[in-house]
Amino acid sequence: MKLEIDVPESAFSALRQAPGELAASMRLMAAIKWYETGMLSQERAAELAGQSRQEFLLSMSRVGVSPFQGVEDDLAAFAE
Known part of the structure; x- marks a missing residue:
């Protein structure tokens, strides 16, 4: 499935990433946060x-x- 989002041009220069790199980075960071x-x-x-x-x-x-x-x-609860 494909998802489209609007990203400000300034995000590419601020993160120093091309559009493809930024998309991969966003997928990774979302995955990490949702796992966390x-x-x-x-x-x-x-x-x-x-x-x-x-x-x-x-x-x-x-x-x-x-x-x-x-x-x-779990460790904190165990220590109490």
Whole structure:
């Protein structure tokens, strides 16, 4: 399925990305955020990002997102 969105010209220069690069970057960042919030499984998020699960894990690491959903909350609850 194809989705069209309007993006201001300034976004391309601010992010220093061509349209194709920006589209891929937006897919990746959306996938990471939706995985982080529990809306998507790791498998589905990687699929949305157009990456293998291994590549997706590395991408999450590059932007500082943990691949372990809810682990911090579980550990905090356990420590109480």
